[in-house]
Amino acid sequence: MRALRYHGPRQPLRLEDVPAPEPGPGDVIVRVTAAGLCHTELHFLSGLLDLGVHPLTLGHEIVGRVERVGEGVPLSRVGERVIVYYYAGCGQCPECLRGDENLCAAPRAEHGFFTDGGFAERVRAPARNAVPLPDAVSDADAAPIGCGVTTAVHAARLARVALGDWVVVYGAGGVGFGLVQVARLQGARVIAVGRSEAKLAKARELGAEAVVRAGAEDVAARVRAITGGRGADVVFELVATRETMDASVKALGKRGRLVFVGYSEDAFQVHPIQLVVNEQVVTASVGNTLAELRLAVDLVAQGRVRTVVDRTLPLERFQDAIDSLQAGRLVGRAVLVP
Template sequence: MAASTSSMRAVRYHGPGEPFHNDEIPVPQPGAGEALVRVGAAGICHTELHLRHGVLNLGVAPLVPGHEIAGEVAAVGPGVDAVRPGDRVAVYYYVGCGRCSWCRQGQENLCRDVVDQFGFTADGGWAEYVVVPARNLVPLPDGLTVEEAAALGCSATTALHAVRSVADVRLGETVVVYGVGAVGYALIQLCRLAGARVIAVGRTPAKLALAAELGADVTINADELNPAVETLRLTGDEGADVVFELVGITETMERSVAMLRRRGRLVFIGYS
């Protein structure tokens, strides 16, 4: 089934250091097993800034960025019956091969033969429409807005994977979230749900205030206190059981190691 319009507006990346362009391009059409999604919301992740500045360069240009996507199914291609036009959906942006052991375990992010990553190697959500495999669509429950769903598709799932699969945060542990932003806020809430004590570290008072509102037991302003020294003081010189590092620079990495207890778990999430 074709979309009702032939062209659309899209914000596109044209190469490292280049400004994003507001272009008019053809509306993509869904093929077999695919769906056309009318984008209702698309997030701006720090990764897009890395793309813009050349920190991340996958050699694909021009490209429609945007990997945090939610909207409504506009049309479906042949063989698609799991979703239909009008369904509210979020997009899972990894397209694994579907055949390897990792894909069969539901861990497409570890696939060695990734087919596409929307917003990185294939056009993403900074456009009016995007075509994706129907199997990559997640139905939205009532009460969840497309704006909320788009953000959940990256920041919250990144945090969930870090808390449950990587760090395995446990009841009664002390956790440091070093860097408060979208992923950090999700980490704070998930760690509290796991029964951990949470220390949030940042430099912006407003962000630290929100971190406290979302459940951080202690906040540390890194412009005023050395986070490593303060964390050791708060833990009786034992250090934190888990440190999530979200900044990705030498200073914060060194401090993260310094505040970690023996046999603690350090999870690097940020990069720069």
């Protein structure tokens, strides 16, 4: 089958012929019909994120049909439309027992990270990771649920976004569009920060009450002004460069929570005195749980959260998708169709 292979940092992705996966006991083989491109793929390509596993098929926003099942999996699952939960925890550790598979220290798989992912015609996954998709959501629209929306659900939960909170979404992109909507559903008033007009317009359409144009405006000063001088209760950092982290810290109000979701090559610096006198919290969010993926699917199926797909491209046009993401030309996700 055809698969888009990662060969390590600063190496181009290559479309190659590889053996199709065979299902082991408890597995399903999913014929992939849509796979979203996340900004994390750019971190793999630059080497900022290097798990040392390659060659590897990337892609962790995976939608398709169950094509085959392994021993112990009901044949009735063949043909099911599914979205793949990309973590497979060990199932035994305290984190897994709590359902926090994203924090498992000895995961069995992480599709698109150190286990083959969705930029291929087929992917093998444990049957429990293949979550049924309702007919209401198309394959392409469903793909960004797998990380974009689910990561937002997880981060908003960890940040304890509450009724009336002022929430800044710093970085209006794939995950940011999810966060705007999820924070709104939790009763927050949302300020989206970005550089591109088109993305800020989309953030407004999705429920942001105010938008701030980074580069053209002083982000922290604008957030303070919008919040009546109080500053934000929560800032979600989806960019995390030196410049944006400085602005995020300055925009934070008393007992504000700064939540890192994104990262860059830059390190974070803050003087503890600011945190102390304002009782502020710096925290972070990684991935999501299986329960959160199921919730995210429900939210999209009910129309309470929308995914944003800029374009759908055949797998062989992957470079176009990567270049467009890198150049900031995408409003939402590019989805590849193998």
